Amino acid sequence: MGLRKNAPSDNVMVPATADPFESPKWAPPIWHMPPALVLVVNLVRALVRLAGFLARHPIAVVIVGGLGGLTYALGWRLVAVLAAFAAVCLGCWAAYWWDSFVRLVGYPARARWRHLFVYRRHWQPVMVMSGLAFYRNAREYLPVIKRVAVTATTDRVLVKMLSGQAPGIWRDHAENLAHGFGAALCRIRTASRPGYLWLELVRRDALAEPLPALPVGAEDDHAVDLSSLPIGRREDGSTWRLRLLGTHVLIAGATGAGKGSILWGLVRALLPAVRAGLVQVWGIDPKRMELAFGRDVFNRYSDDASGGMVELLEAAVTEMQKRAARFGGVTRTFIATAADPFIVVMVDELAFLTAYCPERDLRKRADAALATLTSQGRSVGICVVGALQDPRKDVINIRNLFPTRIALRLDEAEQVDMVLGDGARDRSALADQISPIPEVGAGVGYIRLEDSPDPVRVRAAFVSDTDIAAMAGYLAEAA
Numbered sequence: 001m002g003l004r005k006n007a008p009s010d011n012v013m014v015p016a017t018a019d020p021f022e023s024p025k026w027a028p029p030i031w032h033m034p035p036a037l038v039l040v041v042n043l044v045r046a047l048v049r050l051a052g053f054l055a056r057h058p059i060a061v062v063i064v065g066g067l068g069g070l071t072y073a074l075g076w077r078l079v080a081v082l083a084a085f086a087a088v089c090l091g092c093w094a095a096y097w098w099d100s101f102v103r104l105v106g107y108p109a110r111a112r113w114r115h116l117f118v119y120r121r122h123w124q125p126v127m128v129m130s131g132l133a134f135y136r137n138a139r140e141y142l143p144v145i146k147r148v149a150v151t152a153t154t155d156r157v158l159v160k161m162l163s164g165q166a167p168g169i170w171r172d173h174a175e176n177l178a179h180g181f182g183a184a185l186c187r188i189r190t191a192s193r194p195g196y197l198w199l200e201l202v203r204r205d206a207l208a209e210p211l212p213a214l215p216v217g218a219e220d221d222h223a224v225d226l227s228s229l230p231i232g233r234r235e236d237g238s239t240w241r242l243r244l245l246g247t248h249v250l251i252a253g254a255t256g257a258g259k260g261s262i263l264w265g266l267v268r269a270l271l272p273a274v275r276a277g278l279v280q281v282w283g284i285d286p287k288r289m290e291l292a293f294g295r296d297v298f299n300r301y302s303d304d305a306s307g308g309m310v311e312l313l314e315a316a317v318t319e320m321q322k323r324a325a326r327f328g329g330v331t332r333t334f335i336a337t338a339a340d341p342f343i344v345v346m347v348d349e350l351a352f353l354t355a356y357c358p359e360r361d362l363r364k365r366a367d368a369a370l371a372t373l374t375s376q377g378r379s380v381g382i383c384v385v386g387a388l389q390d391p392r393k394d395v396i397n398i399r400n401l402f403p404t405r406i407a408l409r410l411d412e413a414e415q416v417d418m419v420l421g422d423g424a425r426d427r428s429a430l431a432d433q434i435s436p437i438p439e440v441g442a443g444v445g446y447i448r449l450e451d452s453p454d455p456v457r458v459r460a461a462f463v464s465d466t467d468i469a470a471m472a473g474y475l476a477e478a479a
């Protein structure tokens with residue numbers, strides 16, 4: 001067939017089968033190109049691709065070009081000496097400033113490597129098999145990898161979705177993506193720009209091993225920062241810090257989930273300030289098991305079910321009202337002093353006071369005191385930290401008065417959203433799937449940070465009985 005025999009839109013009949021009853025098939029005409037023209041077109045294409053590649057990788061081009069130019073100008077021996085010198089410099093950097101070396105050289109190099117040899121290499125088949133690619137008119141449309149960043153345990157891949165896609169459809173295929181890219185887990189995180197998302201691919205669980213208790217006062221004795229108390233580790237390897245100033249904390253977890261390690265972790269982080277008289281910790285332990293062991297650490301303590309615990313809560317309310325009367329109209333920002341220390345009211349099992357306590361009158365008083373403290377205590381330096389086994393509404397109805405909530409291992413999937421807020425479980429807060437084996441799952445949980453709707457996985461450091469005894473000794477030294 002000649003080159004101009006058909007117009008591009010013309011279809012020609014294709015004799016497909018020998019069946020005389022089958023309807024004729026129509027297909028575009030086949031154009032036979034002169035081989036020279038095919039060669040020229042392919043050559044131009046290759047040159048355009050090469051120019052694009054060079055423009056996209058300026059650093060590699062400068063390094064390879066520079067080395068080539070130097071070898072040509074100075075001879076290979078001198079260039080080998082220069083390369084060896086550069087290698088020694090990098091070695092010294094790694095030996096003396098390992099953290100900055102890893103951050104500035106190790107992670108970027110690893111990110112580049114994984115971008116090329118894991119994500120770009122497997123991208124097309126994984127997208128197609130997980131149903132995230134799109135076909136139209138025999139053309140394949142794929143989402144685009146924009147950036148890859150790595151940490152010690154996690155890869156983050158910034159993706160430009162296909163037009164019209166939303167993160168929800170990616171969440172439905174998160175398991176396919178994890179298997180496709182050889183990760184233990186894949187989470188979908190929202191990006192700051194519409195049309196983009198982050199894939200968070202966890203290669204290795206940074207929280208698989210229990211963490212020993214953090215050292216007391218490691219961060220300068222006199223500078224306990226009440227808005228950032230170190231109590232464990234986040235999944236990305238950074239320190240998990242919890243704010244107490246200006247908030248109240250609810251810790252929900254089934255029995256044996258490790259609520260105690262968060263309560264004691266907070267006391268431990270506060271210890272230097274307690275010793276300096278700037279913070280007081282009041283303990284309430286209805287079960288007489290958790291806080292009772294280290295009762296000497298608390299400035300005030302009660303486990304008296306016949307009214308003592310409620311009286312302690314009411315004492316906190318009275319203190320709160322006195323402070324409100326003094327501070328009102330004078331200051332809006334609380335600063336802890338020896339005269340007005342920051343008070344942390346720690347309750348091991350909130351539901352005992354609000355639901356399980358057999359005496360109705362005590363239950364009502366406890367409910368009222370907790371509601372008053374959680375709704376008005378923040379601005380006058382009173383903070384309630386409460387642990388809870390069962391977060392259902394009928395057990396505790398003041399859940400929403402706790403701005404900071406932590407979900408440790410929970411019994412049922414529905415409880416996750418009750419603790420962390422609507423949609424948390426859909427955003428990968430799988431607190432109901434945390435292992436009940438203490439070495440693997442105790443102290444592991446999910447939190448929501450102030451700056452992101454996506455829950456973060458964390459593990460509290462384990463404060464052992466010996467650590468608690470040492471904490472009591474630390475305070476006794478000062479007395």
Ligand SMILES: Nc1ncnc2c1ncn2[C@@H]1O[C@H](COP(=O)(O)OP(=O)(O)OP(=O)(O)O)[C@@H](O)[C@H]1O
Nearest residue numbers: 210255256257258259260261438442443460461462
């Ligand atoms: N952060 C942790 N890391 C490792 N193991 C832990 C951690 N916290 C607790 N454990 C282990 O898990 C066990 C149960 O912990 P803990 O008693 O604190 O749970 P809990 O949530 O307070 O349970 P309960 O509601 O029954 O009092 C502990 O005996 C300890 O061995």
